[in-house]
Structures are given as C-alpha cells and as structure tokens.
Amino acid sequence: MLLLIGDHDDPHLQQLCVELRQTQPCEILSTLHDHLLNTQFSFYSQVDGTYSCFIRQVDIEINLADVSLAFCLSPLFRLEGKVQTQEARFWYFSWKESLYGVYSLLALNNRFINKSVENCLACQSKILTFPIAHKVGLKIPNSLISNSKLAINSFFNQNSQVVLKTLHQMSLNLENEPTMLLTQKVSEQDFFNYSQQNESPLFLQDYIDKLYDIRLVVIGLEVMACKIDASRSQIGRVDYRAYDLPNTPHYHVEVPLEIKHKIVSLCQAIYLEYACIDMCVDSSEQYWLLDINPFGKYLWMEYATGMPITRTLSQFLIRRQLSSNTICF
Numbered sequence: 465m466l467l468l469i470g471d472h473d474d475p476h477l478q479q480l481c482v483e484l485r486q487t488q489p490c491e492i493l494s495t496l497h498d499h500l501l502n503t504q505f506s507f508y509s510q511v512d513g514t515y516s517c518f519i520r521q522v523d524i525e526i527n528l529a530d531v532s533l534a535f536c537l538s539p540l541f542r543l544e545g546k547v548q549t550q551e552a553r554f555w556y557f558s559w560k561e562s563l564y565g566v567y568s569l570l571a572l573n574n575r576f577i578n579k580s581v582e583n584c585l586a587c588q589s590k591i592l593t594f595p596i597a598h599k600v601g602l603k604i605p606n607s608l609i610s611n612s613k614l615a616i617n618s619f620f621n622q623n624s625q626v627v628l629k630t631l632h633q634m635s636l637n638l639e640n641e642p643t644m645l646l647t648q649k650v651s652e653q654d655f656f657n658y659s660q661q662n663e664s665p666l667f668l669q670d671y672i673d674k675l676y677d678i679r680l681v682v683i684g685l686e687v688m689a690c691k692i693d694a695s696r697s698q699i700g701r702v703d704y705r706a707y708d709l710p711n712t713p714h715y716h717v718e719v720p721l722e723i724k725h726k727i728v729s730l731c732q733a734i735y736l737e738y739a740c741i742d743m744c745v746d747s748s749e750q751y752w753l754l755d756i757n758p759f760g761k762y763l764w765m766e767y768a769t770g771m772p773i774t775r776t777l778s779q780f781l782i783r784r785q786l787s788s789n790t791i792c793f
Contacts, residue, residue, distance in 0.1 A: 465489040466781055467531045469567075470538035471496055476763050476774075477537060483778040488785075491524050495563065497541045505562055517566060533785040534570045535577045535738070536584070537759050539563065574788045577781070579735040584758035587734050590631070590667070593756050600729040602753045606670035611663040613655065620652040625671035627702065628654075647703040672752050674744035677704050678719060681762045681773055682731050682739045683780045687724045688773055690765040691715040714768035723751050730756075737784070738777070 466484055468477045472494035484490040494500070504520040517528035540563055543556050564581060571580035578584050586592055594604050608619045609631065620626055628650045649671060677692040694700035697711040704712055723743075731739055740760020744752050766773045 465491060465526075465530045465532060466785065467526065467534040467570075468492045469495060469534060469536040471541075472499055474537060476761060479763070479774050480535075480778055480781075483774055484781065488782060491526060493519065493526060494521060495538055495540045500541075500559055507562070507565070517569070519566075528566060528569065531570060531575060533575055533577065533781060533788060534567070535781055536567070536581060537761070539567065539581045539584075577737050577784065578739075578758050579737075583735050587736055587739070587756060587758050588632075590755075593730075593734060594753075596733050597730050597753050597756075600726050600733065602726050602730060603750060604753050605672055608668045609665050610668075611665045613658050613660055616655055616658065616666075616668065617652060619668055623670040625673075626650055627669050627671045629667045629669060631665065631667045646705055649702060671702075672744055672746055674746055674752075676745055678717070678743040678745060678751070679762075679765060680719070680727060680741040680743065681760070681765075682727060682736065682741060683773075683777050684737055684784070685728055686776060686780070687719065687727055688771055688776065689717050689719045690769055690771065691717040714765060716769040716771050719751070737780075 466488050468481055468490065470477050470492070472478075472492050473496075477492050481490050481492055494503075499521060502522065505518075507515065507517045509515045519526040519528075540560055543553075567576060567581045570576045578587075590607065591609065594607065597604055606619075606623055608615060610616060610619075626649070627647050629647045630645045650668070675693075676695060679690045679692055681688045681690075692704045692712060692714055694704040694706075694708065694712040697704075697706065697708040700706040700708040700712050727741060731737070734756075736756075736758055738758065740757045740762055741753070742755040742757075744754060746752065762773050765771060
C-alpha cells in the first residue's frame, strides 16, 4: 500500500490518490487537527523484539507492515493558532511523538520519500542548502541571516537593493482571512529602530532584478519547469505569490540542461527525491536559486500549463516502491 500523508482535503493528495488507485492500493493519512481527534493509534512492542503498528482513521485502517512507500506533504498540523492550554500542548506533542515515530520506522526501512521527515525539515533551511547549492555550481544571491544590527547595516552598504524574506513560512491571519508574509524591498532606514537585544534572526538578500521566476518540480531525476512572469504586475513584481494571476502568466518551459543537472545534483546531495525549487532569471539569463521546499505544492501550475505533474509523480512513486528493501516489521 502507498501511504500519502498530510491534509486529507489537499487536492494534491486527493488527485494523486486517484491516480495511484488505478493500479495500486493507496490511502491518505490525515494529519489535520480535527481528523486526529477521531483517530485511533496503537503501537505494540513485544518482549521478543517484534512490534506492530495500527492506525484507524474514519473508514480506513492502516497496518504499518502493509505500507510499501510513504509520501508526505504535511507531517503534522501547525500548532500556531490553536488554543495553547497545557492539555492542548500535551495532546499535540503526544501525537507528534507518535506520528514522527511512525515516519522514522518507515524511513528506517527505506519506505519514506525524501529519506525522512527530519531530512525534509533540515532541507528547508537556507543555512544547510545554500552552501551545498554553491558547491554544485548554482548561483545564490548574497544573503544574510542575522540579528546583529552591525551586520545588517554592513549588508546594506554592500548591496544596492535588498529584500526581506521569511526564514519560515507560518500561518497568519489578517481580518480573519489566512495570509502570508511576502518578500518585500527594504532599506537601511527601515531598521533604524532595530534593537541590539532580543531580536530574532531575520533573512536579508540581495535583490535580483529578474525578468521572471521559475518554479521547478523535481521528481527523481526528472525536472519539470514553469515560467512565472509577474513583470507586468504591480503587486507581484517582487514576489509572485501575491497571485495577481491576470497579470502573471504561467508557461511550461525547458530549463537549460546544465541547470537541470545542477538541480538534480543538489537534490541528490541533500537526499531529496521530491522537491519544489524556486529560481529566477535576470536580464543576462543567469539562473539564481532562491528556495527549496521538500513539501512544496504544484497543482496550480499543472492547471495553468497542462504539465502532467501528478501523473509523473504517481508513476515515480510506483517505480520507487519496487526499489525499496524488504519490510522488516
């Protein structure tokens, strides 16, 4: 059985499950708060060293021994925004310990795409991935992660245009509507009142005067690319995630073979079999790496361009399970 892990209502998982079920047994394990409220979990460890694990959720029952491969887009719902009582925190961290233990068992038996959840979380860090990306020959804008005002001022002196980005995308609400913090241009004056103490590290980067963005979906050795042109958008010029879609056309494109090879080499170096990667292209046709997301989404690009990303991913998962080792449960 192929196991998909994440938000049960996520159309990525739903469409992937439909595609896989044409030839393979497949289930979705929901990691949403409300679904876990109605989930039964049992892990048995015997004195002779054998163990088993069963998860019952709504109308499905998962025997871990039957899972041939797991693909995860969301290992657990975010605690942000939930009532932070002691009981709620105890409940959350008990589920986290249980589910992450299951993920680790699957990873131990080569049953987890992207090696492990821990590896996915580590690969979201620019501090890890930027040096490795540089080693494989990818260009990365000058970047600073710091809470030192001296370092911040020095960075502005060295770079003519600077953008502020988030180190970690978190769930936010504005007037009771979900939102996110977008990349924005900033000046040294914006940090005039920045404190010398008790400030969290922030992420500054040299602004690339880009012609357009490229969103890559890496699936095994395949690289599928979408050109996202927000040059005509007043609100999406700096960050296309403002999603001014009428002024942000999407195109299926082929990136240069050299870039493909470097991207695949990067993913192999950090043990990612699946990832969404953001790049941009400047007026000199230089490709710049901006971000790597092992839990990345792609469906809007599939709708906009017709790229068969879901089918490619499902075929990869089917092939990948054949290369897994014998289950040791």
